[in-house]
Amino acid sequence: MQKKKLSQRLFIDRLVKGVVCVLAALTAVPLIAIIGEVLWKGYDQLSWSFFTEPTPTAYKAMMATAAGEPIPGGIANGIVGTVIMLGMAVVIAVPIGILCGVYLAEHSKSRFAKTVSYLTDLLQGTPSVIIGIITYIWVVVPMKGYSAIAGSVALFIMMLPLIVRSTEETMKILPASLKEAGLALGGNNARVILKVQLPAAFGGIFTGVLLAVSRVIGETAPLMFTALGCSMIRFSIDKPISAVPLLIWEFFNDPNLQSLIWGASLFLLLFVLFLNLTAKKIANKWNS
């Protein structure tokens, strides 16, 4: 009697474990399928010129396809635009985000900080298309034109809450003894934060910034309202500019360019993967 009960219990235990394992494996399937598909279709297109030349015109692409040649040109205009806009967004978002995160961690009990913290959460959940249209009203309309500046403002708004949050969380898990030890040596609050706490939190904050970048690098909707796109390689920040995710959308809409989608997707995917792996590596190193 006792024995039968035990075997039943063990069976149920194994059954549950089996189901959970299968479900866990299923969650990995989409990612593997996506990477597989994009690699399969995009691998051919990757060449040096794909990264150094701008998008071809539809006419050139059509002629090349008709002659049975690979489509010339690449996504250099998109890469340059993405780098410029992300760069500007990072330069503004990192200092503001870190300062805000430090404040929220230091004064976590004040009502003001709680409110800001809550609003940060809401901002993080705001649909990117809404951030796009708002940036259009705030920046594109007054500047009388689409521009890299407008695009970077949209990306900045999207990155900010991610950096604030990661800074706040990292600062909060630092041991209180670290701060006390710094203050016990006679340092003022600002110096202790700057010289002791922030350096100790650097790994976590840097990881947060990388994840924020990888999170917004693929954003398309806000850039449609702000950066618009451009078929030339352009370095000026007050003119419309391209971005890799915008190019993917443009390629999709132009039958002659459709085969370029996969190369651009592969580039974006690998870049995000690289950022994520780097972030993970830094986080591990910092935690040990």
Place this chain on the structure above:
Amino acid sequence: MELINPILEFKKVCVSYTKQTMAVKYVSAQIEQNSITAIMGPSGCGKSTLLRAVNLMHNLYPNIHVDGEILLNGADILTMEPIDVRRKVGMVFQRPTPFPTMSIYDNVLAGFTLNGIRLSKNEREETVESCLRSVSLWDEVKDVLNKKGTFLSGGQQQRLCIARALALKPDILLMDEPTSALDPIATKHIEELLLQLKNDVTILIVTHNMGQAKRISSRSMFMYLGELIEYDDTQKMFSDPSDERTKAYLTGKMG
């Protein structure tokens, strides 16, 4: 006990975490210069709380209130700026707290960095060497000064923290159970070190280790439930305590 020339004096010091509960109740005592004074007592008796009042650590936590007077060389530190007080009153914590991102060298100099004091290269080298020598750590670490402070063993880290506190030449060194996280050999090193250091600095040490208090301190306080029960020469207290509660604690019947 009345001392002729106390460096530190507690006058009716009370510390409360909430309005109802007082962790330290009306403690009055005088601390002799260049001596080691031990604060003993069972867990939760308020000994660490009393110690942390001396360098205004309680100011970090707005709900904690400190009343009374704590006179350092005659001036009430409770009315002074924390950063001024903490420069004169060093502190070593229960667990070693070397700053994890700083090298051993920079850890010794952290007090200057945090106070915004710039030293010339010569001054820095001299300070690092003399401070590490004074905690008998120089010979062990002189070739690895650029390694992180956390690279050292627990006992070495604690000595590094003492060196870091000494670098600012404090009047008083507060120690909150500095050896409770260390093994017996590291503990012995620290105790020997404290006996040397008392020539230069007044040491106030919280310990739950009666043997330690007996070995190193010249005077001892016994605290119980937030009150200072007895304060006397260590020898006298251990051989002939005047209060029953002290006796019960020292003989292991309480605590």
